[in-house]
Amino acid sequence: MLERFLEQYPAIQAASLDQRLRKPMERDRLVRFTDEDLRRAEDFIRLMRVMYTSTLCVSSEKNPTSGQILPILKKLEMHFTVADGDTVFVSNLSLGKSVKALPGKRTEAIKNDEIRSFLEEATALDPRFKQKMDDNAAVWDRIKGKFLAKKLTDSEKQMHPCKTPKMTPLEELFADEDAQKVTPQQNSMSIQDQVEKELH
DSSP, X not given: OHHHHHHHHHXXXXXXXXXXXXXXXXXXXXXXXXXXXXXXXXHHHHHHHHHHHHHHHHHSOSSOOGGGHHHHHHHHHHHTSOOTTOOHHHHHHHHSHHHHTSGGGTOHHHXXXXXXXXXHHHHHHSTTTGGGOSSHHXXXXXXXXXXXXXXXXXXXXXXXXXXXXXXXXXHHHTHHHHHHHOOOOOOOSOHHHHHHHHHO
């Protein structure tokens, strides 16, 4: 809406200054925009465009992933920090109540360690944001630990097979010959090496 207004502003300004207005009194009673108001509108659009774009990133994507949440929050956080060259209006907007309510300002949900670590791991596994992680080594260590734990539980389940199903008479008759043909496959790689291979 503000963008559309800024496009139409020269026409509005020309119309408000037109001498052909019926009564001169009406022209003086019109509330006019000053150049300062126009600058504020432009600053507001520049400041809020990133918020609008980030909302579109998550809401318009067909398959949004949790891996994009932290990078978007960090981008918003950086965008809304007050810089030296900002005007008073922009710095007030950046420090205002509406911006403090942003998820990028470390709300309670992000402070929760479990959710935070989940979002960090999702971001690390997302190929679009894999290289943008701050504490990349710690996150990858957690991911490797989870993979190792999963592999160990899977291998324990394989060591304790379930009850063998009842064999048909034909299988029972040829069980000795089938046992000679089937040899258990031993994996030469350790579980940790397997996890490293799967992660890279």
